[in-house]
Amino acid sequence: xxxxxxxxxxxxxxxxxxxxxxxxxxxxxxxxxxxxxxxxxxxxxxxxxxxxxxxxxxxxxxxxxxxxxxxxxxxxxxxxxxxxxxxxxxxxxxxxxxxxxxxxxxxxxxxxxxxxxxxxxxxxxxxxxxxxxxxxxxxxxxxxxxxxxxxxxxxxxxxxxxxxxxxxxxxxxxxxxxxxxxxxxxxxxxxxxxxxxxxxxxxxxxxxxxxxxxxxxxxxxxxxxxxxxxxxxxxxxxxxxxxxxxxxxxxxxxxxxxxxxxxxxxxxxxxxxxxxxxxxxx
Numbered sequence: 001x002x003x004x005x006x007x008x009x010x011x012x013x014x015x016x017x018x019x020x021x022x023x024x025x026x027x028x029x030x031x032x033x034x035x036x037x038x039x040x041x042x043x044x045x046x047x048x049x050x051x052x053x054x055x056x057x058x059x060x061x062x063x064x065x066x067x068x069x070x071x072x073x074x075x076x077x078x079x080x081x082x083x084x085x086x087x088x089x090x091x092x093x094x095x096x097x098x099x100x101x102x103x104x105x106x107x108x109x110x111x112x113x114x115x116x117x118x119x120x121x122x123x124x125x126x127x128x129x130x131x132x133x134x135x136x137x138x139x140x141x142x143x144x145x146x147x148x149x150x151x152x153x154x155x156x157x158x159x160x161x162x163x164x165x166x167x168x169x170x171x172x173x174x175x176x177x178x179x180x181x182x183x184x185x186x187x188x189x190x191x192x193x194x195x196x197x198x199x200x201x202x203x204x205x206x207x208x209x210x211x212x213x214x215x216x217x218x219x220x221x222x223x224x225x226x227x228x229x230x231x232x233x234x235x236x237x238x239x240x241x242x243x244x245x246x247x248x249x250x251x252x253x254x255x256x257x258x259x260x261x262x263x264x265x266x267x268x269x270x271x272x273x274x275x276x277x278x279x280x281x282x
Contacts, residue, residue: 033255033259033262036255037054040252053256065234066234066235066240069235070237073158077162077219078212078219084163085107085167085211088103088107089170107164110160110163111164115157115161116228118157118161122229123229126144126148130146132144151234157228158222158225162218166211169211170208173204173207174204174207176203182199209272222238223239226238241258244257
């Protein structure tokens with residue numbers, strides 16, 4: 001007991017610096033941003049509670065359209081990531097040999113490609129007069145309708161960018177699935193769908209939630225790919241905030257947009273934390 005008590009101050013000192021940095025660089029800017037949008041001086045210079053910037057945001061159709069396209073893009077990316085990455089993770093978990101190793105290398109490869117390079121490759125391949133158009137034209141087929149500068153452009157780029165982390169998280173969760181449990185289910189006549197639904201899915205539900213949470217939080221506040229691949233209007237919240245601050249020179253509304261974005265992210269984050277805590281309590 002005495003040894004544990006003596007080590008306690010050392011442990012607190014070890015975590016003091018990271019906690020201080022999180023409070024200084026993350027928590028305090030959030031509190032400051034919320035305060036600057038809610039307590040502002042009136043015409044006489046007196047500080048008071050003011051919701052006018054939020055009223056403007058939710059009454060401005062352009063701002064609502066930007067928020068809507070951000071939510072739509074996030075939802076589409078989350079669904080596509082789940083549909084694409086879960087089969088890949090299942091294949092990697094239950095397959096052996098060289099081919100799964102090559103598949104895993106390809107799935108992780110986008111992690112090492114910067115977003116700006118990914119956007120350039122997207123434009124050169126799927127953009128107007130890109131490689132796909134050239135190949136189609138060479139065999140006498142009509143051009144495709146490019147997703148570049150449409151709402152689907154950022155979806156494709158963000159899904160590709162988030163595949164590695166999603167696959168790795170799901171693959172980690174699948175490590176908790178015991179082979180003998182699957183073999184026992186097959187011995188009593190369970191087919192592949194029943195094995196997945198009753199054996200595999202309950203054991204990776206937490207990993208699914210973690211993977212989707214990381215993807216949603218990153219996609220909702222993304223900037224580079226929506227800025228380079230998306231349409232000029234409506235635009236996602238990341239480019240919208242940047243344009244409001246730099247081009248319109250309106251810091252108050254830019255901060256308001258940031259607070260609203262943070263509100264959506266923290267709502268989903270609290271849902272994730274609550275779900276994980278409930279899962280651990282069972």
